[in-house]
Amino acid sequence: MxxxxxxxxxxxxxILGGGQLGRxxxxxxxxxxxxxxIYAPEADxxxxxxxxxxxVAAYTDQAALAAFAAKVQAITYEFENVPVETVRFxxxxxxxxPGAKALEVAQDRLCEKDLxxxxxxxxxxxxxxxxxxxxxAALAQIGTPAVLKTTRFGYDGKGQAKIMTxxxxxxALKAMKGQEAILESFVSFDRxxxxxxxxxxxxxxAPFEVTENEHRNHILHRSSVPANISEAAARDAIEIARxxxxxxxxxxxxAVEFFLIDAQGGAVIVxxxxxxxxxxxxWTQDGAITCQFEQHMRAVAGWPLGDASSIGPAEMINLVxxxxxxxxxxxxxxxxxxxxxxxxEIREGRKMGHVNRLLG
Amino acid sequence: MxxxxxxxxxxxxxILGGGQLGRxxxxxxxxxxxxxxIYAPEADxxxxxxxxxxxVAAYTDQAALAAFAAKVQAITYEFENVPVETVRFxxxxxxxxPGAKALEVAQDRLCEKDLxxxxxxxxxxxxxxxxxxxxxAALAQIGTPAVLKTTRFGYDGKGQAKIMTxxxxxxALKAMKGQEAILESFVSFDRxxxxxxxxxxxxxxAPFEVTENEHRNHILHRSSVPANISEAAARDAIEIARxxxxxxxxxxxxAVEFFLIDAQGGAVIVxxxxxxxxxxxxWTQDGAITCQFEQHMRAVAGWPLGDASSIGPAEMINLVxxxxxxxxxxxxxxxxxxxxxxxxEIREGRKMGHVNRLLG
Numbered sequence: 090m091x092x093x094x095x096x097x098x099x100x101x102x103x104i105l106g107g108g109q110l111g112r113x114x115x116x117x118x119x120x121x122x123x124x125x126x127i128y129a130p131e132a133d134x135x136x137x138x139x140x141x142x143x144x145v146a147a148y149t150d151q152a153a154l155a156a157f158a159a160k161v162q163a164i165t166y167e168f169e170n171v172p173v174e175t176v177r178f179x180x181x182x183x184x185x186x187p188g189a190k191a192l193e194v195a196q197d198r199l200c201e202k203d204l205x206x207x208x209x210x211x212x213x214x215x216x217x218x219x220x221x222x223x224x225x226a227a228l229a230q231i232g233t234p235a236v237l238k239t240t241r242f243g244y245d246g247k248g249q250a251k252i253m254t255x256x257x258x259x260x261a262l263k264a265m266k267g268q269e270a271i272l273e274s275f276v277s278f279d280r281x282x283x284x285x286x287x288x289x290x291x292x293x294x295a296p297f298e299v300t301e302n303e304h305r306n307h308i309l310h311r312s313s314v315p316a317n318i319s320e321a322a323a324r325d326a327i328e329i330a331r332x333x334x335x336x337x338x339x340x341x342x343x344a345v346e347f348f349l350i351d352a353q354g355g356a357v358i359v360x361x362x363x364x365x366x367x368x369x370x371x372w373t374q375d376g377a378i379t380c381q382f383e384q385h386m387r388a389v390a391g392w393p394l395g396d397a398s399s400i401g402p403a404e405m406i407n408l409v410x411x412x413x414x415x416x417x418x419x420x421x422x423x424x425x426x427x428x429x430x431x432x433x434e435i436r437e438g439r440k441m442g443h444v445n446r447l448l449g
Numbered sequence: 450m451x452x453x454x455x456x457x458x459x460x461x462x463x464i465l466g467g468g469q470l471g472r473x474x475x476x477x478x479x480x481x482x483x484x485x486x487i488y489a490p491e492a493d494x495x496x497x498x499x500x501x502x503x504x505v506a507a508y509t510d511q512a513a514l515a516a517f518a519a520k521v522q523a524i525t526y527e528f529e530n531v532p533v534e535t536v537r538f539x540x541x542x543x544x545x546x547p548g549a550k551a552l553e554v555a556q557d558r559l560c561e562k563d564l565x566x567x568x569x570x571x572x573x574x575x576x577x578x579x580x581x582x583x584x585x586a587a588l589a590q591i592g593t594p595a596v597l598k599t600t601r602f603g604y605d606g607k608g609q610a611k612i613m614t615x616x617x618x619x620x621a622l623k624a625m626k627g628q629e630a631i632l633e634s635f636v637s638f639d640r641x642x643x644x645x646x647x648x649x650x651x652x653x654x655a656p657f658e659v660t661e662n663e664h665r666n667h668i669l670h671r672s673s674v675p676a677n678i679s680e681a682a683a684r685d686a687i688e689i690a691r692x693x694x695x696x697x698x699x700x701x702x703x704a705v706e707f708f709l710i711d712a713q714g715g716a717v718i719v720x721x722x723x724x725x726x727x728x729x730x731x732w733t734q735d736g737a738i739t740c741q742f743e744q745h746m747r748a749v750a751g752w753p754l755g756d757a758s759s760i761g762p763a764e765m766i767n768l769v770x771x772x773x774x775x776x777x778x779x780x781x782x783x784x785x786x787x788x789x790x791x792x793x794e795i796r797e798g799r800k801m802g803h804v805n806r807l808l809g
Contacts, residue, residue, distance in 0.1 A: 098776060098802075099793045116476055119499045122776075122789025122802060138501045139479045378784055378807075387780070396783030400760065416458060416482075420747070423756030424738055429482025433459045442458075442482060447738075 095290075095391030096162050098122030102389055103161035103183070105175065107134025107143065109430035109440060110366050111167040113374075115139045117382035123390060128157050135431045136167075148175040158182035165341060165389045169195045169364050170242055186290070186340040186389045191364040194337060198240045198271045198361075205359040208332040212359050213348075214274040224262055227272040228255055234275045237261040239268045249307075276358055278348035282316045284330040285370035287342045287384040287394050294331050295384065295397040297377055299323045300369050302346070305409075308438065312369045313404040313448075314376065322355030333362060342366045342385040368407065368440070375426040375445040376403030402448040413441030422446075455650075455751030456522050458482035462749055463521035463543070465535065467494025467503065469790035469800060470726050471527040473734075475499045477742035483750060488517050495791045496527075508535040518542035525701060525749045529555045529724050530602055546650070546700040546749045551724040554697060558600045558631045558721075565719040568692040572719050573708075574634040584622055587632040588615055594635045597621040599628040609667075636718055638708035642676045644690040645730035647702045647744040647754050654691050655744065655757040657737055659683045660729050662706070665769075668798065672729045673764040673808075674736065682715030693722060702726045702745040728767065728800070735786045735805040736763030762808040773801030782806075 096102070102118055104111045107129030115125040115136055127136045127143040137143045142160070146153035148171055158164065164185045166176065169192060176189040194200045202212045216227035218237060228235065233255060239248035248268070250261035262270075281304065286296035301316035302309055316323070330345045344367030348358040370381035379387075379395025387394055408416070413435050419427045429442035456462070462478055464471045467489030475485040475496055487496045487503040497503045502520070506513035508531055518524065524545045526536065529552060536549040554560045562572045576587035578597060588595065593615060599608035608628070610621035622630075641664065646656035661676035662669055676683070690705045704727030708718040730741035739747075739755025747754055768776070773795050779787045789802035 098789045099791060112479070116479055116499075119472070119476055119791070120788055122791045124498050124791065138484050139476075139499055140501070141498045141503075143501075392780050394783070420752050423754070426739075428480050429458045431459060431479070431482050431484065 096123065096389075100124070100162040100390070101126050101142070101160060102386065103128060103157055103164040104136065104167055105129070105148070105164065105171045106167035107131060107136040108167060109135055109432075109442075111136035112139055112430060113382045113428075114165070114167060114366065114385060117380065118386045120383065121386060121390075121392075123386060126157065126161050128154070138431050148172050151178060154178055155182065163389050163391075165385070166192070167365055187337070187343070187364050188340075191337045191339050191343070195362050195364040196241050198238060198273075201362050202271075202359070204333065204336060205329070205362075208329065208336060210329045210332075210359045211356060213276050216272050218262070218265075218270040218272050221259070221262060224258055224270075224272065228252070228258060231272055231274045233257075236273050236275065237265060237270050238273065239265055240271050241268065276348045276360075277350070278358065279351045280317060280349045281346065281360070282318055282326065282349050282357070283312075283344050283346045283367065283369040284326050285342060285344045285367050285373070285381055286327070286330050286334065287381075287388050287397070288334040288339045289388050289394045290340050290391045291393075292335075293394050294334060295394045296327045296330060297370060297373055297381065297397045298399045299326055300372065302369050306438070308409055308440075309368045309407055310409070311404060311406050312372055313402070314372060314399055315402060318349060319355040322349065322357050325355075326357045329357065329359060337364075339364070341388045342370065342381050344369060368443075369405075371428070371443050372403045372405040372445050373397075374428065376400055376447060400447065404446050404448055406444045406446075407440060408442040408444065410435060410437045410439055410441070416442070419444045456483065460484070460522040460750070461486050461502070461520060462746065463488060463517055463524040464496065464527055465489070465508070465524065465531045465539075466527035467491060467496040468527060469495055469792075469802075471496035472499055472790060473731075473742045473788075474525070474527060474726065474745060477740065478746045480743065481746060481750070481752075483746060486517065486521050488514070498791050508532050511538060514538055515542065523749050523751075525745070526552070527725055547697070547703070547724050548700075551697045551699050551703070555722050555724040556601050558598060558633075561722050562631075562719070564693065564696060565689070565722075568689065568696060570689045570692075570719045571716060573636050576632050578622075578625075578630040578632050581619070581622060584618055584630075584632065588612070588618060591632055591634045593617075596633050596635065597625060597630050598633065599625055600631050601628065636708045636720075637710070638718065639711045640677060640709045641706065641720070642678055642686065642709050642717070643672075643704050643706045643727065643729040644686050645702060645704045645727050645733070645741055646687070646690045646694065647741070647748050647757070648694040648699045649748050649754045650700050650751045651753075652695075653754050654694060655754045656687045656690060657730060657733055657741065657757045658759045659686055660732065662729050666798070668769055668800075669728045669767055670769070671764060671766050672732055673762075674732060674759055675762060678709060679715040682709065682717050685715075686717045689717070689719060697724075699724070701748045702730070702741050704729060728803075729765075731788070731803050732763045732765040732805050733757075734788065736760050736807060760807065764806050764808055766804045766806075767800060768802040768804065770795060770797045770799055770801070776802070779804045 250264040426445040610624040786805040
């Protein structure tokens, strides 16, 4: 893996993935005088509109990947379902930040939880499930209610099935469609929070303010700062994020999602790790000195991180599916920052944009 | 001229001019889910890097202009030296905001000053100069010291010659190279300020905070808010800007540059009108609720204007020529917002980027 020097203005960063995260990364890079080249399999990727260069090809197309790598000085990815083999192949050609290790851990809920536990963090109880026998053993160990999830490629509630009583077990197993799964105990939490943070090439660590998150239909609906969390629990959450980043030798922005339990002074339970800029960090575009997208591009370029301090209380509301039809109403509120992703077709559950507001 | 309805997300705005202003306009449009198509004669225009579509053609190429107009829903321009004929031609095909009228006035220092005076604003004394005889007559009327300027296509101190004594007159006239000129009296001012403001399709007027400007070698060096100006003088300046926008039936962001005289409670003297986003408004990217680039694109799209309030005291420093080589130093200051324009070659006097900072 070539260890490149820091990039210079005018250099090009390659981005795997052409969704809204790639789009907002490219916009942040442009402010810094960096160009982007987007690589995505979908011909109508939202990120293509904001860059002069893109490649439409499969993540398994090594000729296309090599041609892409030849045109850029560093590579990053905007989502965690890029095949690890793709990143390993590119790592032989150009620096990829964050690298394959973070991707590998984040793609597997078992590895993710093993890592969190190994660093002293709390997680739900969990057990590996590959068939009816191991599911029965897991249920005996963990009890009900519990939730069965595919270990890989789940997001926004996809690939999950609740098991309220043992009688639900066969249907839940069937919903996994033969994929490796993990049984997790239900966590009775009071709120969900996340730490979005950056780690630089030099090991510098810059967490944004702990963010409180509200989901609807398994999709993030609202994020806000400050979170309703004790100082001690916030410190714990940030410390866990710092340890995870160090263990993965991480470069770039990432998110750790936590369940928050108020009892006993407040405990944080690691739920998920996302090796990328994160929806719960979108408020930083208008609510922090440096936003998560610029911060990620600074890290990928080998540049110093910016100040991650908040400007003040802020919120982000996702525009999901039909909610995006109300864009005119948000425009009328002069203090609302409307961010739209350039997706022409509104579909149920599709993230179309978001609205940031400085509060108070 | 087709009077279009308001644009929708996913629509495309055409921008005449591919410099840093076009680039930052396109980035702001992208945040709002609007696409941009850049039209510029220079093949290496900085704005091309941040859009999927561009046209390289002369402003006089009607076939290229028509093809460009066919691909966009509205058109704007990023600088005032676009030929008026180009805008008139495009106005027959698609809405152009702001239109030809504003361009025509701003391209001619005589029209500009006539307009300001007709609205009750103060300007330097001035007279039209086309030859030695009219220059002598103008000098007799205005006296020395004075400055002779071409009426058209001057910027950043180009096309100007000082006349300290009548003996300087022949050389100054020669420097005009036969172009129509204007003789202006020297104004003994204390400071320079500008009003950057927007006017919407609905006539709404939204001024940013009056900005204080410091020039070096005739190029803007630093802008800052709050300006050192009395409340009364600030009110006057904003009122003049409002009247100018109304008189021009202006749509979009524009700037009025003023000389400020402290004596007698403060007087503002109109110096120049720029029918476009303006270098002295760059601080709004990080110092105002809505930045000038988003504000312009909202106006061009026929959308409501955003809140133009300042977040707090702020400054902008231009990175001109070799100053851009210090980009690493600015990156180390975590609170500095570095904006670079993607120009690879540093040249003396070339605007390469700028740095915004929230102060205090």
